[in-house]
Amino acid sequence: MVVDDSAIARGLIVQMLERHRPITVVARAANGEAALAELHRTPVDVVILDLEMPVMDGMTALPLMLAKHPDMRIIVASTLSQRNARASLEALQNGAADYVPKPEAGPLVSAAEFERELVAKVLALGRRPATNKLAVASSFDSSGRARATAHRPAAIAIGGSTGAPPVLIKLMTDLKDAISQPILITQHMPATFTALLAEQIERASGRPTAEAKNGEPILPGRCYVAPGGWHMTVGRDGATPVIGLNQEPPEHYCRPAVDPMLRSASAVYGNRLAVVILTGMGADGSEGCRITAKAGGRFVVQDEATSAVWGMPGAAAKTGLAEAILPASQISNWLREIAR
Incomplete structure (x- = not known):
């Protein structure tokens, strides 16, 4: 209608x-x-x-x-x-x-x-969800036990699209004062929307949050939102991780896209990167998750039952490399555990 x-x-x-x-x-x-x-x-x-x-x-x-x-x-x-x-x-x-x-x-x-x-x-x-569910072995169970041999992450990256903003706001609310790592967020949104999303995240989390600026250092305790119309990447200024912004061609019809963030963040943080893929249509983020896992990092995806569209998380899950497929309500628990 x-x-x-x-x-x-x-x-x-x-x-x-x-x-x-x-x-x-x-x-x-x-x-x-x-x-x-x-x-x-x-x-x-x-x-x-x-x-x-x-x-x-x-x-x-x-x-x-x-x-x-x-x-x-x-x-x-x-x-x-x-x-x-x-x-x-x-x-x-x-x-x-x-x-x-x-x-x-x-x-x-x-x-x-x-x-x-x-x-x-x-x-x-x-389209209604498919009846067959994808089974993925998980090293994170309902008791909150995380993989003991993994490195404590130095940064957290989150990607999402369709249906993700409310999930993201709830996640950031649940994580209030719980973790100190910087959080990088790429949400498929145009420019006016991403500035307002950053405002909402800051109010919900109490964490300093803004659209990312080219060349700014990535600091603990802060949240960086990819601005609409720009890919957000991670680079280095000496030993300091810094934000990079570019207007290279859209990926998966999107700019910002999640894959450029994950490719670059994996190159900088290696096995100390943790990634979350939230609900969204398409397959953006799946290539980046492969690269994250190859570099020794770890990622989880939102499950189909709590996703508006199980496109992005489903594609990442089908790599077979996800640490867990979690309901939206359990993602904050996973992040708390690994952040310790």
Whole structure:
């Protein structure tokens, strides 16, 4: 279902979706109230939801929709203004599965990129999880016992995409004052969003957090968020690990991408790097996890049951090198144990 008060925007989104045969648009609505009425009549897997609408806006409609249909996936569509970015992040905290930034009026390439991203997310979120589960031997069990022979990490790197922001905020809240290592975070987000995400992490964790700056030293107790539009890497200035930013081509259609962070961090930290791959579509991070393991580092992935999309963590798990596949609620315990 497509929910947008603009008939033009609604029509364009419907056209984009209907060009892709697995997708069927079964309903459309001009506001949240009309969308709720449609949901009484029509089964829906995925909703594309505008936030700014008359009668009932998207933020008001979101919890009402999920209360009636908890398994339904909602993708927020909004422009990239700071106000709308803040509202979109709030919507993610309130249960939306993902967001897509609406393209600015005019550029054809922006519309094409919007269509690619929108269709990919609808297909990923509309598919129900497979019944077969991947079994991976784990050296971390429910009692919190970590691999005794492993090195204490000097840095922690976290990657995520679809569905990851709420998991990340909860993880950082759980880790408050628990670990001293620097934390590097790459989340697939545009620039306006990553600055606001850094603010949310700092409030949740009490840890100094900001978008990373090129050349700044990586210090204990701090958190560095890859800025939207830039790959974040790790290098050295003498003996000091430092942040590097570049605008090399996107990887897995993303910039920032997780793989450049992990490749470079593994080169600097070697067997003292710990990695977490959170929910997200695609396979970004799996190559980096292979390199992390080859260098003697360790990684865990979020399990399928608690992931919005088991793409990124699933791809990393399928390398066969993951130390554990963990529910989102157990990842903080793993990090606490290895950080000691």
